[in-house]
Amino acid sequence: xxxxxxxxxxxxxxxxxxxxxxxxxxxxxxxxxxxxxxxxxxxxxxxxxxxxxxxxxxxxxxxxxxxxxxxxxxxxxxxxxxxxxxxxxxxxxxxxxxxxxxxxxxxxxxxxxxxxxxxxxxxxxxxxxxxxxxxxxxxxxxxxxxxxxxxxxxxxxxxxxxxxxxxxxxxxxxxxxxxxxxxxxxxxxxxxxxxxxxxxxxxxxxxxxxxxxxxxxxxxxxxxxxxxxxxxxxxxxxxxxxxxxxxxxxxxxxxxxxxxxxxxxxxxxxxxxxxxxxxxxxxxxxxxxxxxxxxxxxxxxxxxxxxxxxxxxxxxxxxxxxxxxxxxxxxxxxx
Amino acid sequence: xxxxxxxxxxxxxxxxxxxxxxxxxxxxxxxxxxxxxxxxxxxxxxxxxxxxxxxxxxxxxxxxxxxxxxxxxxxxxxxxxxxxxxxxxxxxxxxxxxxxxxxxxxxxxxxxxxxxxxxxxxxxxxxxxxxxxxxxxxxxxxxxxxxxxxxxxxxxxxxxxxxxxxxxxxxxxxxxxxxxxxxxxxxxxxxxxxxxxxxxxxxxxxxxxxxxxxxxxxxxxxxxxxxxxxxxxxxxxxxxxxxxxxxxxxxxxxxxxxxxxxxxxxxxxxxxxxxxxxxxxxxxxxxxxxxxxxxxxxxxxxxxxxxxxxxxxxxxxxxxxxxxxxxxxxxxxxxxxxxxxxxxxxxxxxxxxxxxxxxxxxxxxxxxxxxxxxxxxxxxxxxxxxxxxxxxxxxxxxxxxxxxxxxxxxxxxxxxxxxxxxxxxxxxxxxxxxxxxxxxxxxxxxxxxxxxxxxxxxxxxxxxxxxxxxx
Numbered sequence: 129x130x131x132x133x134x135x136x137x138x139x140x141x142x143x144x145x146x147x148x149x150x151x152x153x154x155x156x157x158x159x160x161x162x163x164x165x166x167x168x169x170x171x172x173x174x175x176x177x178x179x180x181x182x183x184x185x186x187x188x189x190x191x192x193x194x195x196x197x198x199x200x201x202x203x204x205x206x207x208x209x210x211x212x213x214x215x216x217x218x219x220x221x222x223x224x225x226x227x228x229x230x231x232x233x234x235x236x237x238x239x240x241x242x243x244x245x246x247x248x249x250x251x252x253x254x255x256x257x258x259x260x261x262x263x264x265x266x267x268x269x270x271x272x273x274x275x276x277x278x279x280x281x282x283x284x285x286x287x288x289x290x291x292x293x294x295x296x297x298x299x300x301x302x303x304x305x306x307x308x309x310x311x312x313x314x315x316x317x318x319x320x321x322x323x324x325x326x327x328x329x330x331x332x333x334x335x336x337x338x339x340x341x342x343x344x345x346x347x348x349x350x351x352x353x354x355x356x357x358x359x360x361x362x363x364x365x366x367x368x369x370x371x372x373x374x375x376x377x378x379x380x381x382x383x384x385x386x387x388x389x390x391x392x393x394x395x396x397x398x399x400x401x402x403x404x405x406x407x408x409x410x411x412x413x414x415x416x417x418x419x420x421x422x423x424x425x426x427x428x429x430x431x432x433x434x435x436x437x438x439x440x441x442x443x444x445x446x447x448x449x450x451x452x453x454x455x456x457x458x459x460x461x462x463x
Numbered sequence: 464x465x466x467x468x469x470x471x472x473x474x475x476x477x478x479x480x481x482x483x484x485x486x487x488x489x490x491x492x493x494x495x496x497x498x499x500x501x502x503x504x505x506x507x508x509x510x511x512x513x514x515x516x517x518x519x520x521x522x523x524x525x526x527x528x529x530x531x532x533x534x535x536x537x538x539x540x541x542x543x544x545x546x547x548x549x550x551x552x553x554x555x556x557x558x559x560x561x562x563x564x565x566x567x568x569x570x571x572x573x574x575x576x577x578x579x580x581x582x583x584x585x586x587x588x589x590x591x592x593x594x595x596x597x598x599x600x601x602x603x604x605x606x607x608x609x610x611x612x613x614x615x616x617x618x619x620x621x622x623x624x625x626x627x628x629x630x631x632x633x634x635x636x637x638x639x640x641x642x643x644x645x646x647x648x649x650x651x652x653x654x655x656x657x658x659x660x661x662x663x664x665x666x667x668x669x670x671x672x673x674x675x676x677x678x679x680x681x682x683x684x685x686x687x688x689x690x691x692x693x694x695x696x697x698x699x700x701x702x703x704x705x706x707x708x709x710x711x712x713x714x715x716x717x718x719x720x721x722x723x724x725x726x727x728x729x730x731x732x733x734x735x736x737x738x739x740x741x742x743x744x745x746x747x748x749x750x751x752x753x754x755x756x757x758x759x760x761x762x763x764x765x766x767x768x769x770x771x772x773x774x775x776x777x778x779x780x781x782x783x784x785x786x787x788x789x790x791x792x793x794x795x796x797x798x799x800x801x802x803x804x805x806x807x808x809x810x811x812x813x814x815x816x817x818x819x820x821x822x823x824x825x826x827x828x829x830x831x832x833x834x835x836x837x838x839x840x841x842x843x844x845x846x847x848x849x850x851x852x853x854x855x856x857x858x859x860x861x862x863x864x865x866x867x868x869x870x871x872x873x874x875x876x877x878x879x880x881x882x883x884x885x886x887x888x889x890x891x892x893x894x895x896x897x898x899x900x901x902x903x904x905x906x907x908x909x910x911x912x913x914x915x916x917x918x919x920x921x922x923x924x925x926x927x928x929x930x931x932x933x934x
Contacts, residue, residue: 176577178574180569180573180574183533188563194558195551198547198555201540201548201555202545202548202549202858203544205537206542213541213871220531228882230577230578231519270549270624271858271859418555419622419625419627419628421628421631422553422628426559429560430556433564444571444572
């Protein structure tokens with residue numbers, strides 16, 4: 129019971145991270161498609177106020193896994209050593225790039241570095257998720273290491289993750305920007321959403337030939353998977369409709385972001401539902417879980433802090449809500 | 464070089480690089496809270512100017528600290544997967560507490576602190592700044608708790624090679640935490656004070672923004688004057704604790720291979736292979752005095768009292784300690800002279816002293832790094848002192864992977880360090896004048912590009928604010 133509860137907290141961190149940092153990584157990728165320097169800077173400004181909070185979910189995801197499932201942490205990270213190392217390098221560059229550009233205006237190199245590092249980080253993280261299809265070897269419960277877990281499947285998960293983040297990024301831009309810039313973002317979002325959906329179908333199909341096929345052994349699992357996939361599809365369709373609408377009208381529009389968030393969360397949960405209780409082949413939740421005393425501490429100490437943490441996130445986003453910043457900038461340009 | 468050595472170097476480089484930034488930003492966050500609080504109360508624009516200028520130095524340093532800190536967390540699993548698996552049930556929850564009580568607090572309020580000026584009220588600004596400062600302090604607290612547990616493990620049992628908590632209060636408030644926590648907190652506050660004082664002294668030497676420089680220098684050296692004597696006391700307490708709990712570390716700090724030397728070894732070039740010092744410079748009887756024996760007959764124990772298999776590297780431990788200790792002596796002297804000059808009313812006129820303060824700007828940071836080298840190298844060959852050897856904690860990786868990450872992270876950190884120093888130099892050269900809310904907005908593009916950026920409609924909130932306030 130406590131194991132399940134803590135697993136739920138870890139999964140919450142995972143989906144929070146993917147949805148939140150997904151959009152700011154996606155905005156980074158989107159800057160690569162933007163030629164206009166002013167527009168790139170205003171896109172980067174949207175990330176500046178939020179990237180730190182968004183990325184903290186990744187840290188809590190890592191630490192939550194470490195604290196509650198120490199063996200999984202000790203086995204899965206070396207398993208994906210290179211992609212995770214590349215991801216960390218890229219995240220470091222992009223975090224510093226954001227502050228450098230904000231604090232010190234003349235910095236074209238940093239704007240470009242931000243875009244490229246966002247792309248690399250997203251792909252590397254997606255690639256890492258693909259390594260979960262490669263078996264883990266434990267000796268006396270201790271991770272034994274092994275050859276690097278690179279497969280073509282990781283390339284596929286890397287692509288779907290990158291394109292999905294890009295769609296989320298465009299969704300956020302559609303909500304925050306205005307004018308022609310916004311219409312461009314809507315067209316980009318439309319393309320990215322369709323491509324991400326197609327790639328996700330490819331991942332589902334391809335997972336059958338990996339060592340971690342979808343587990344459809346019981347009717348309950350099939351029902352859960354079908355139900356979640358219905359949300360994935362519904363969210364994707366709503367996002368496509370939303371982006372198409374946003375490309376025509378100039379009104380703040382939350383629909384694409386919300387629809388994509390639903391779709392992405394459902395996509396992750398569907399993969400969890402189809403693989404539970406395995407983190408990766410050869411590594412179950414039960415084999416990885418820490419002692420009773422630790423779970424009690426975690427559920428009280430960290431579990432009770434989660435609502436507060438969500439509160440800080442809301443505060444951070446609320447303090448800079450709406451499109452006031454872009455408008456203020458436009459006002460100044462006119463003046 | 465073995466896989467273990469590579470992983471150790473990688474970790475050492477990462478934590479040293481990371482530590483450089485909290486050493487500045489924890490103290491700066493507190494300094495900024497005080498300065499903004501003063502501004503809020505008095506509405507004196509000088510304080511707003513100070514807040515804005517030092518915030519520029521803080522902002523980028525904080526970001527670098529965050530990204531390097533993220534790397535550390537993941538390296539616990541990447542390079543030290545066996546350590547991660549064996550100790551995760553104890554270290555994991557402590558770092559988890561750091562994430563929820565510190566990282567998220569900082570992340571939630573840093574946006575407002577950095578970009579909220581002119582967009583949110585004074586009260587919100589003040590609360591955000593204080594919350595960021597509290598976050599940085601809590602962060603140091605949890606980190607010291609985790610690291611101290613690795614130095615003096617308590618409140619646990621080992622089951623099949625896995626560490627399991629039995630008493631969380633003992634785990635967190637473990638024996639060495641009690642002294643190391645205030646020691647560390649004082650260290651980062653002093654480091655930030657000297658960093659601020661050094662930059663302020665440069666303005667005094669250049670005769671620029673003198674009022675701003677005097678105010679900053681006055682606060683910084685005042686804090687240093689109070690904390691330096693306290694820090695010498697706290698450091699002595701930590702040393703006394705190490706004597707009781709980690710004798711091998713103390714032996715390496717002292718620099719004697721054999722017991723019986725009543726002198727204090729000031730400099731030495733230790734050679735671990737032959738277990739002797741290639742060169743050595745002693746101060747007679749001082750070793751005995753430090754043990755509180757004025758008869759010059761007590762001697763600190765030599766490293767030969769510890770079996771060879773359990774000996775730390777004497778060179779790293781010895782020199783880490785010397786850097787910290789000599790830095791502390793230098794900083795104590797500067798703080799002492801500053802107080803004397805202030806009482807005589809000559810603090811603002813002594814150019815020579817200002818130059819000393821400028822040179823001493825990185826002293827606190829270097830001393831803090833030296834202290835960490837002492838603590839970590841001196842704990843070897845253990846990762847959990849007495850229970851888990853570092854060699855048994857490392858991930859089984861292929862050498863090319865580790866070489867790639869060592870090279871990648873080293874280049875990244877070198878690049879970021881150079882970029883940060885260039886950024887600080889640039890910011891200092893541009894100066895605090897642009898942050899003065901009393902200054903009228905410039906109608907023409909500025910030479911440093913600030914005006915250009917503001918004119919072509921790009922959002923650069925920090926520079927807009929001054930104008931927003933004046934409107």
